[in-house]
Amino acid sequence: MTQHSPMEPTKVDVAVIGAGPAGMAAAVTASKAGLSVALLDEGQSLGGQIYRNIENGTPFRDGILGRDYVAGRTLAQSLRASDVTYLPRTTVWNISTDNMLDLSRDGSSSQLIADKIIVATGAVERPSPMPGWTLAGVTTVGALQILLKASGVVQEDAVLVGSGPLMWLVAAQMISAGTPPKAIVETTPKGRMAQAMPHILQALKGHRYLTKGLSMIRQVRGAGIPIYNAATNVRINGGEVAESVTFISKGKEHTIHSNHIALHQGVVPNQQVTRLLRCDHKWDASQHCFRPVLDGQGKTSVPDVYVAGDGAGIGGAKSAALMGRLVALAIAQEKGKALPERVDRLEAALASDGAVRPFLEAMYAPAPQFVKPAKETIVCRCEEVTAGAIQEAVDLGAPGPNQVKSFLRSGMGPCQGRVCGLVVASIIAERRKASMDETGYYRIRPPLKPIPLSELANFQPLEVAQK
Amino acid sequence: MAKRIENTGEPVQFTFDGQTVTAQSGDTVAAALTAAGIDILRSSVVSGAPRGVFCMMGTCFECLVEVDGVPNRQACQVPVTEGLTVCSQQGAPEVLEASA
Numbered sequence: 001m002t003q004h005s006p007m008e009p010t011k012v013d014v015a016v017i018g019a020g021p022a023g024m025a026a027a028v029t030a031s032k033a034g035l036s037v038a039l040l041d042e043g044q045s046l047g048g049q050i051y052r053n054i055e056n057g058t059p060f061r062d063g064i065l066g067r068d069y070v071a072g073r074t075l076a077q078s079l080r081a082s083d084v085t086y087l088p089r090t091t092v093w094n095i096s097t098d099n100m101l102d103l104s105r106d107g108s109s110s111q112l113i114a115d116k117i118i119v120a121t122g123a124v125e126r127p128s129p130m131p132g133w134t135l136a137g138v139t140t141v142g143a144l145q146i147l148l149k150a151s152g153v154v155q156e157d158a159v160l161v162g163s164g165p166l167m168w169l170v171a172a173q174m175i176s177a178g179t180p181p182k183a184i185v186e187t188t189p190k191g192r193m194a195q196a197m198p199h200i201l202q203a204l205k206g207h208r209y210l211t212k213g214l215s216m217i218r219q220v221r222g223a224g225i226p227i228y229n230a231a232t233n234v235r236i237n238g239g240e241v242a243e244s245v246t247f248i249s250k251g252k253e254h255t256i257h258s259n260h261i262a263l264h265q266g267v268v269p270n271q272q273v274t275r276l277l278r279c280d281h282k283w284d285a286s287q288h289c290f291r292p293v294l295d296g297q298g299k300t301s302v303p304d305v306y307v308a309g310d311g312a313g314i315g316g317a318k319s320a321a322l323m324g325r326l327v328a329l330a331i332a333q334e335k336g337k338a339l340p341e342r343v344d345r346l347e348a349a350l351a352s353d354g355a356v357r358p359f360l361e362a363m364y365a366p367a368p369q370f371v372k373p374a375k376e377t378i379v380c381r382c383e384e385v386t387a388g389a390i391q392e393a394v395d396l397g398a399p400g401p402n403q404v405k406s407f408l409r410s411g412m413g414p415c416q417g418r419v420c421g422l423v424v425a426s427i428i429a430e431r432r433k434a435s436m437d438e439t440g441y442y443r444i445r446p447p448l449k450p451i452p453l454s455e456l457a458n459f460q461p462l463e464v465a466q467k
Numbered sequence: 468m469a470k471r472i473e474n475t476g477e478p479v480q481f482t483f484d485g486q487t488v489t490a491q492s493g494d495t496v497a498a499a500l501t502a503a504g505i506d507i508l509r510s511s512v513v514s515g516a517p518r519g520v521f522c523m524m525g526t527c528f529e530c531l532v533e534v535d536g537v538p539n540r541q542a543c544q545v546p547v548t549e550g551l552t553v554c555s556q557q558g559a560p561e562v563l564e565a566s567a
């Protein structure tokens with residue numbers, strides 16, 4: 001064992017976790033400011049999920065995925081042209097005091113000490129707990145899009161179930177690919193447009209997004225796919241694998257047969273790293289998620305730790321890149337470096353890019369069925385814990401997610417609550433009539449991902465370009 | 468059924484539970500299995516119910532498989548390589564787990 005390795009951990013000015021738009025932009029800007037930067041990412045290639053496989057685009061796939069996707073290529077090129085040390089296939093599985101990052105990479109482990117850490121780990125899909133959602137063949141809508149981006153694979157019989165811009169985007173992309181979804185089951189409750197209208201004037205400042213959204217929805221509606229609106233009581237049926245989805249729309253029950261059902265209820269910040277680091281988080285009632293508490297420059301409550309991009313609150317790819325640059329500039333300033341670009345322009349661009357958000361958040365807030373699932377619905381997929389069991393644990397005195405976890409093992413499986421966390425917290429809050437902030441979230445502990453013991457024994461020093 | 472709309476990589480062969488699967492370089496194990504119409508990757512550790520790919524991005528851990536003898540690998544994070552031996556995973560192998 002190399003527990004007391006003679007090898008010194010590598011040192012770097014800035015470690016950026018995540019190579020999506022925020023991470024790439026932050027890394028490039030920090031490097032331009034004269035700081036040594038390591039960009040650590042779990043994926044095979046640059047881009048994160050939104051720009052997944054961006055460096056291997058073909059004209060055919062670019063045409064399907066659209067202009068906003070292709071825009072990510074410029075960012076990837078600037079990263080390649082920079083002095084940033086980019087480490088793909090690298091999992092950060094722990095960060096300890098004194099800013100030491102434990103990494104797992106290609107079957108070996110290494111360590112890195114960073115003066116500053118930028119968490120750019122993006123978003124995850126909000127869970128859509130419903131009867132039958134654990135059946136094989138049920139995926140998220142995001143999973144379908146990753147298949148398309150990364151491998152050019154589509155599910156021909158997919159039924160999309162849910163709500164939000166990403167669902168419409170994926171439907172439009174599937175149509176462009178010549179394999180439209182079999183049906184769309186829209187779960188946005190009635191009356192949402194009226195709730196969103198007070199935000200329309202502000203949203204018009206970001207009219208590019210509104211125009212794109214409307215034309216996307218028009219394209220999908222014009223494609224002749226069955227679309228069911230304001231669906232409720234959604235459940236998936238099947239034995240070994242998913243066979244059909246049943247729901248009520250316009251007062252009538254419908255069943256659509258398919259082995260591939262894809263779910264979506266929007267995206268929320270990925271909290272694993274900021275929770276591991278014990279950063280303060282607060283509930284955002286408009287986005288219906290926890291987000292890390294940040295100062296105006298992306299700094300968390302923990303010294304030297306910053307967040308940029310969707311992990312700070314959902315803003316989309318363009319905002320993520322702007323925020324990445326701003327956070328890098330804040331760090332450069334703290335380190336006494338000359339700033340390579342102007343802060344005020346970036347701040348103005350960020351404000352205008354975010355104008356559409358309150359409208360979208362009101363329109364596409366998760367439907368009640370998925371926030372307060374029925375008793376028998378499995379909420380924690382890993383340990384198969386139902387909503388009813390969580391309510392009972394609360395009645396027996398469990399005041400928050402961590403006590404429910406020790407009662408029921410919910411959140412203790414391999415995903416460590418990444419999927420169920422928000423729903424478990426909202427079930428508890430509802431039952432106790434407590435706020436989400438009072439209820440809190442799972443305590444996240446290392447390792448962030450399971451690490452084979454053989455890997456820990458195989459310590460390899462890292463090479464990072466210094467300045 | 469899954470369909471590949473474009474061939475960009477080189478053909479790569481690996482096995483899943485002994486069955487030969489032809490993938491493309493650049494695929495993850497999960498994408499290759501999905502493209503081959505294989506939706507069941509493991510059985511749940513609690514009820515034994517079949518499970519398959521859910522998020523495709525390393526979040527849900529539904530895609531855990533054994534790769535070349537190493538259990539608990541996320542199929543959606545492991546790239547396919549020629550001759551890889553992938554096995555579905557039944558039950559809960561020993562891992563270094565987060566302490567409760």
Ligand code: FES
Nearest residue numbers: 523527528530543
């Ligand atoms: S499918 Fe979710 S982690 Fe692989």
